[in-house]
Amino acid sequence: MNRFCPPPCVYHPWQQHFPALQIFATQFDRDHFDHELLNALPGMLPDSIRRSAAKRQADFLSGRLCALSAMAALQLPPMVPGIGEDRSPQWPAGVVGSITHGAGLALAAVACAADCLGVGIDVETLQKPDTMHSVAEQVLTPHELHIRALLPDMQQADFISTVFSLKESLYKALYPIVGKSFYFQDAELVAWQAETVSLRLLTDLSDVWCANATLTGHYVHIDGRVISLVVILPD
Structure with a gap:
């Protein structure tokens, strides 16, 4: 996606342990972030992200792109996880997942709730x-x-x-x-x-x-x- 980040790809060192879990990752560069890139996400942006600084928006975008890729691999509809009052991702019904980003790397781990009770990455x-x-x-x-x-x-x-x-x-x-x-x-x-x-x-x-x-x-x-x-x- 522009110079900000490439499309997320599969990163799953634990595939043999958790075959029902999808993990996607991407490198990202905050210096090349443009808030217009947020338009690539389906649906409405949370107000807290719309008002936030570019650093927070870049982290949000990179993590949600990974989440969307993981959900697509599970053949789930493209719904961007929202943000709860505690700032944790809010996943669609029937989906569990976790998002992380730091030092220019974002990852998302996602599974169907029937296969996994909880996941943290x-x-x-x-x-x-x-x-x-x-x-x-x-x-x-x-x-x-x-x-x-x-x-x-x-x-x-x-x-x-x-x-x-x-x-x-x-x-x-x-x-x-x-x-x-x-x-x-x-x-x-x-x-x-x-x-x-x-x-x-x-x-x-x-x-x-x-x-x-x-x-x-x-x-x-x-x-x-x-x-x-x-x-x-x-x-």
């Missing part, structure tokens, strides 16, 4: 050690701080960035289900093998999602970024 830049160490105690539980301390110095910042991203994905997957906010200290990593982790809730979020419930997260490190995914499947 997140992208973060792998930050420098001094940046991440300053937020470690906000992001990591005491157990995770202990894990970090056992790692070589060069791996500790990436560990913090990765846990941060996984907890963002966990929130995006669970919040639409439980309708309740929770925070970094309300879940922790309890197992880590290759690029798959187990996350345990430390607080009750609903009658179903209680403390000690565990969920699986996945991640990849690529081009100086971490991309994470949490998917909740039906029983």
Whole structure:
């Protein structure tokens, strides 16, 4: 699309685990954003986006283009997800999904609600050690701080960035289900093998999602970024 971003394409490192899930991604360059590009989206723009700064509009456009591509791959009508009062994407009935954008990359993960209860996807830049160490105690539980301390110095910042991203994905997957906010200290990593982790809730979020419930997260490190995914499947 002009010089702002190419058409989104499939990006699905976890296809073998979640074949019913569609993930599309695109690189984008805010310096080449023009608000006229928003006309490519079907339907009416949310007022909050129409009034927002160019940076926010660029993020919205890149993420929604990925969402539309993922929905098209599922043979769903082209409906742009709206924005809720909590700023989360509002998906059409029968659809679940998640959108993320950062460091010039946007992704959307979308599935039919019959195949998936919840999904969260997140992208973060792998930050420098001094940046991440300053937020470690906000992001990591005491157990995770202990894990970090056992790692070589060069791996500790990436560990913090990765846990941060996984907890963002966990929130995006669970919040639409439980309708309740929770925070970094309300879940922790309890197992880590290759690029798959187990996350345990430390607080009750609903009658179903209680403390000690565990969920699986996945991640990849690529081009100086971490991309994470949490998917909740039906029983």
